[in-house]
Amino acid sequence: MTGLTSSEEWARVLATAAKFHNYSARNAMLLWAQAEQRGMQLTRVAGYRRWLELARQVRKGEKALGVIAPVRRQLTAQEAAQRAKQGRPAYDNTGRPAKVIMGFKVESVFDLSQT
Numbered sequence: 586m587t588g589l590t591s592s593e594e595w596a597r598v599l600a601t602a603a604k605f606h607n608y609s610a611r612n613a614m615l616l617w618a619q620a621e622q623r624g625m626q627l628t629r630v631a632g633y634r635r636w637l638e639l640a641r642q643v644r645k646g647e648k649a650l651g652v653i654a655p656v657r658r659q660l661t662a663q664e665a666a667q668r669a670k671q672g673r674p675a676y677d678n679t680g681r682p683a684k685v686i687m688g689f690k691v692e693s694v695f696d697l698s699q700t
Contacts, residue, residue, distance in 0.1 A: 641700040649693035
């Protein structure tokens with residue numbers, strides 16, 4: 586990422602980030618770095634199943650790009666009660682135990698050019 590020292594490189598990073606309005610700035614940077622390393626020009630990025638839903642097939646042998654995705658799960662009633670006692674958010678707007686981020690994982694995505 587030493588290439589970010591020039592305004593031209595920074596403009597390319599920002600242009601890439603603008604194409605991924607659903608991704609965090611960190612994931613946009615991660616995608617940009619992977620694309621730069623592979624000599625790719627990113628357009629639209631989605632997971633394998635999403636491309637299938639869009640009637641597109643990822644070409645055999647294409648290497649996925651990685652993004653960081655949260656792992657969420659709903660609290661049990663006991664966990665929610667314990668969190669509430671501690672003054673931490675424990676319930677959603679409907680009064681059910683909230684969904685919380687338990688960690689992160691690498692999710693595979695593909696660019697349109699790989700389909």
